[in-house]
Amino acid sequence: MSINMNLNCPIPISKYDKVMLAHGGGGKLSNQLIQKMFISEFDNSMINAMHDGAIFEVNKGRLAFSTDSFVVQPIFFPGGNIGELAVNGTVNDIACCGAVPKYLSLSFIIEEGLPMVDLWKIVQSIKLAAIEANVKIVTGDTKVVDKGKGDKIFINTSGIGVIENNINISPTNCKAGDLIIVNGNIADHGIAIMSSRQGLEFETTIESDTAPLNGLIQDILNVSKNIRVLRDPTRGGLSSALNEIAQSSNLGIEIYENQLPILEEVKGACEILGLDPLYIANEGKVLVFVPKEEADKVLSVMKAHKYGKNSAIIGKLCNEHPKMLRMKTTIGSTRIVDMISGEQLPRIC
């Protein structure tokens, strides 16, 4: 997301250039931070009420509720920062339940000494991401921990979405023959984080793919009532997400290496670093499991969306090798792709 950052920080930087313990103490400085930086920026009737929680009306029906804590390091990285990542991450989890995301909570754990202007940039980014995803930040919390007991800032977002029709998204609905579509290039986020940590330089900067996918997913659900599963392949990459679906659907999954959309630079970075892009995290990708006969129309609405231009059918569900993920490689062999066993890249999100 390109941000025209408003740097007019509402907290007097001359007096408080860094976040102090008292900003989380529940007294005057907490109150000032919450009022001037958070409530005035996220401005809506629910957060303005300053209750212990937000109160809102719902209709009879189904809700989706999700939570995610973000500990990404560095907090500012090519293509984004921890603020928009925290909004998009929870928005995408809710959307993957088949719901329209509506309300987010926002909870900060700040390390004493974080530059106030960094907090302000993050808040601005959260605000813009919430506007793009059409969600409201309705309640929050701020804690400050002593220097050396955190790492700049951790953010939790939890969110509520409304399931607006009879959609039933579940791996148990999967059938052999269903196709798997991804909405674009894989492994961008993980490689962007790794490059920025290690100071790797490529011809072009590899940027995180962080994006809100609720609009794209709504377009998909509008053209097909038979979507089996939606899953965002974040930590653990495609391999974890696909292995989980294989296990819970009790079917095999076959994917085709030559159909995986991936940037040349990312492929190159993976080769240099000795990494398999199937294990690398994504933050703006969704795997869509769809009956074969509906795949074309789903693919075409996906390609028409700004976050789906490089969508591709990458594989299918099958009766063979149940609970296992196999890949047909570009050289014609087939290999098992297991779930990652160690920790490839900590603090990716």
Added chain:
Amino acid sequence: MSINMNLNCPIPISKYDKVMLAHGGGGKLSNQLIQKMFISEFDNSMINAMHDGAIFEVNKGRLAFSTDSFVVQPIFFPGGNIGELAVNGTVNDIACCGAVPKYLSLSFIIEEGLPMVDLWKIVQSIKLAAIEANVKIVTGDTKVVDKGKGDKIFINTSGIGVIENNINISPTNCKAGDLIIVNGNIADHGIAIMSSRQGLEFETTIESDTAPLNGLIQDILNVSKNIRVLRDPTRGGLSSALNEIAQSSNLGIEIYENQLPILEEVKGACEILGLDPLYIANEGKVLVFVPKEEADKVLSVMKAHKYGKNSAIIGKLCNEHPKMLRMKTTIGSTRIVDMISGEQLPRIC
């Protein structure tokens, strides 16, 4: 809460005696931890579905939604631990909105190296606290940060509650003459944390008052439809909570020192430490603002509840000194009690 701890940790301690980065990596070890330690313990249809979020039905009406991150240090303290504190804290915030808490999310940020058995104790404590408060843990997240970048464990809980009738809890409903009731001894939590950090010893151990207040609050709402405000005086203690209400109601608040319920040991500890109990955090207390004519019946249901035995009327709202909190002291003078300006005791919750 007294816990008969089941120490049969489901993760093989011989192999994984400490939490490792890979337990948050989204691969096999993450999967094992989530399946064996979290899902099997919190066991309910929503969390078992292992979606990106929980899905549940609601009726038309109003919901309350709240979030809190817990960074208390130490994580085990007299009278409780960070696990039950995290459940009770969010349960109480939702109950203070006038709602019946139903669903909680649970998000861990664990520092690499946390003893696995400590995590297991915390999970057991969360499970028991959720049972007592009659809420379900329906969705979650686990992150692990590198050693030195966190402090053992931070926990976020967010929660959803249902407002079951026409209750309208808001400081703007307050009227001069309304009385203020607290459900028991103040300042226990803060003094328990401080004593345990500083190795202070008193004749009896001062224990945290952490408790779920939703049952007590439901009893109150059952006998009075005219409760003005419910507020749990946590960080910043009574002074912050009462000052906030004074400001948002545009009325003055007067309290009486000789009516404040407080343990002798806590009073003594405050004197030794040079602290004002009005600024000390509570974790199982609620301030109830009620019309004068309903105060007696509210007080009597509160005293009948196990978490309200020492309930007392401690003050009133008035037209004088709007937006200010004043206290009549035991020696007969009156003093202004301002909101705390610095940070008295970091990481109390």
